[in-house]
Amino acid sequence: MEYHVAKTGSNQGKGTKQDPFLTINKAASIATAGDIVTVHEGVYREWVNPRCKGLSNKRRITYRAAEGEKVVIKGSEQIKTWQHVEGKVWKVVLPNSFFGDYNPYEKELFGDWLVVDETRHLGDVYLNGMSFYEVSSFNKLINPVMRTEILDHWTQKIVPIHNQEQTKYVWFAEVDADNTTIYANFQDADPNKELVEINVRRSCFYPKETGIDYITVRGFEMAQAATPWAPPTADQPGLIGANWSKGWIIENNVIHDAKCSAISLGKEASTGNNYCSLRKDKPGYQYQLEAVFSAERNGWSKEKIGSHIIRNNTIYDCGQNGIVGHLGCIFSEIHHNHIYNIALKREFYGYEIAGIKFHAAIDVHIHHNRIHDCSLGLWSDWETQGTRISKNLFYNNNRDLFVEISHGPYIVDHNILASEHSLDNASQGGAYINNLICGKMVQWKGLDRSTQYHLPHSTKIAGFSFVYGGDDRFYNNIFIGKDSLENVGTSHYKNYTTSLEEYIEKVHEKDGDLEVFVLVEQPVYINSNAYFNGAEAFERENCNLVDESFNPNFCIIDKGEEVYLSCELPESFESILGEIKCTKNLPKVRIVDAEFESPDGSNLALDTDFLDAKKAEKSSLGPISLLKKGKNYIKVW
The missing domain is CATH 2.160.20.10 (Single-stranded right-handed beta-helix, Pectin lyase-like)
Structure with missing residues (x-):
């Protein structure tokens, strides 16, 4: 069986080429061994969670972009409701429910063998595809310092920052019981006129259950x-x-x-x-x-x-x-x-x-x-x-x-x-x-x-x-x-x-x-x-x-x-x-x-x-x- 997914589709559809599903996850919820899921051009903002496994190399479940079409799966959402705060700093206030049960601006980077100078979170802000740097306070947003080099902890050598200009683009977030407020310094850009995205999902394509083979x-x-x-x-x-x-x-x-x-x-x-x-x-x-x-x-x-x-x-x-x-x-x-x-x-x-x-x-x-x-x-x-x-x-x-x-x-x-x-x-x-x-x-x-x-x-x-x-x-x-x-x-x-x-x-x-x-x-x-x-x-x-x-x-x-x-x-x-x-x-x-x-x-x-x-x-x-x-x-x- 071949299922089709398109931005013009509906999850109440049949999943055919003429009547495609709207989301990849809809197809992933029903595809079984031997099936093919063909996804047509567009940006799909979802976490694809395959439910069923293939049974062998000859009976796989295949997820593929339609030939010659650009298909993008993103763990982010586009934000168009930024409010100007002061200078080059803007903010957006989002209800915590916007993130479901995974809020990257609340979750800290944590784990064995991790080295951090100060607390970092799993979220990020992107301006036309470029990721920002997190800072630890609102005050550090106003006049961010462009970093040119940093200590390599393993070799103990000073090494240059890969993209020095990028370090001027910074963000900071506050999370309370109800809302997540994200502040960002966009330099001379108007975030409501550019493509600005924020992390929302942990993964783009990852089964939540183990044992989803082939x-x-x-x-x-x-x-x-x-x-x-x-x-x-x-x-x-x-x-x-x-x-x-x-x-x-x-x-x-x-x-x-x-x-x-x-x-x-x-x-x-x-x-x-x-x-x-x-x-x-x-x-x-x-x-x-x-x-x-x-x-x-x-x-x-x-x-x-x-x-x-x-x-x-x-x-x-x-x-x-x-x-x-x-x-x-x-x-x-x-x-x-x-x-x-x-x-x-x-x-x-x-x-x-x-x-x-x-x-x-x-x-x-x-x-x-x-x-x-x-x-x-x-x-x-x-x-x-x-x-x-x-x-x-x-x-x-x-x-x-x-x-x-x-x-x-x-x-x-x-x-x-x-x-x-x-x-x-x-x-x-x-x-x-x-x-x-x-x-x-x-x-x-x-x-x-x-x-x-x-x-x-x-x-x-x-x-x-x-x-x-x-x-x-x-x-x-x-x-x-x-x-x-x-x-x-x-x-x-x-x-x-x-x-x-x-x-x-x-x-x-x-x-x-x-x-x-x-x-x-x-x-x-x-x-x-x-x-x-x-x-x-x-x-x-x-x-x-x-x-x-x-x-x-x-x-x-x-x-x-x-x-x-x-x-x-x-x-x-x-x-x-x-x-x-x-x-x-x-x-x-x-x-x-x-x-x-x-x-x-x-x-x-x-x-x-x-x-x-x-x-x-x-x-x-x-x-x-x-x-x-x-x-x-x-x-x-």
Whole structure:
């Protein structure tokens, strides 16, 4: 059955093309497995709450924008009744009933691992699509100070505000027993003559019940949802999301202006909901451990959860994440998405922010994404196991990639990491193959948090371990330094062992048990890498190319829809080739005792490059086989 929705329709209609429904929710209340909901052009201000689930990949429920028509779903309402107060400040008074049971101007931003300088709320004000900044008092509305820079809490560096002019546009709200009064400084604009919108709904497309499986959402623009802070120890709603379900496909959408997270593949509240912040009796780390066990008791498995596909979406201007997920992201595929301007507004901060932020990304494949101008590009945290991060383009981020407190095996291959801070590695068991790495690399151990690892390709818990550092593999990468940068390359593995046999021998030279395993550095497997312009090599790397004085003049050229890589490589570049890495020639990881293999357990070969070209048995280093000595100018998006 195909149902139609149009702005000319009626919810008393039949839902046919000739007699369409008025709202998407009307169709969502009756669509069942195998049905299609086609939505025609217009702006739909509603929270779409699918009631029924699909039954399999062949019997999905598909929600789609009509071909060639622009369909927008918004979590906001347009306001045309602003009253002038003084100067450039206006106000609107709305009854609390206007917001139903979710008032974003009353609800505070709250949760585990959140950092705020002063109270923030979930609401926002938009002038012709531009979001405002919240201030804490009416007096701060009159003469707002344009901010030019702010402290990055993670790196402790002063960084510029993304859109400095935007910081002059500010709002403040007061909520009493009956009314919500919103004040805003519109500068020289008349809000009753422009498009002014305010947040009203938490989500745009999100089932209120869990277990709504096999849903496809295709071709919409979705924006302006008052989503809450979404740490891994809480319910994690997004502007759009699967809400603890299986088999969603979210594709070909434009998604922007989520207060916190845009797409959610995360967990739900029954396994814990900000207990660290509420109870204050245990650290968030402890509650996160408990959430994993609670989820497993409640049926967290490949059979019930995950296996989502997120592809070909454009995601931007969100406060916390472009895509978020703890536990619910397992066995998913995230590819060909364009993600940018995430967490750059900097009204709030916290330790759960990134273009993509996953916990327990078991057998998740993240590939062919363009991620730039984010506070952090991709953060794979806890239980990064069977995860493959491949053929992604990172640039102009404060940091590109962070892999935290995981034991592997995980693969990072054929990526371009072009920001000045390329990699934070607080894990072990990684294989970094054929990447182009142009920025700082920081590696550290995690000896204060013993975390879970799993049976291969399963959510079943196999054991616990600290992160000892090492047990990493670096093959066929190109490292390019920069005058002002330190720690580019693999030299930070100095004094690490280079084989499991050597490690075992050194461990058993001493008497004891746990303590001697901590004293000896785990093996690292590093070979056939190139180092330029001050990048430094691991001292025990047998075969490499080191030219510290050669400057490749590397840059990423962003032309909007297209992106190009430009660099120059020395004559010696073609003197070193790298073999194709695969299951057979990548040493297994120590703690998990598992191989680098495909999710189905078959052998894995990294035999295609960033551009998906088939590689020769011996090919050039880096992510792109076309790279050669001399000047290179290659389209990478």
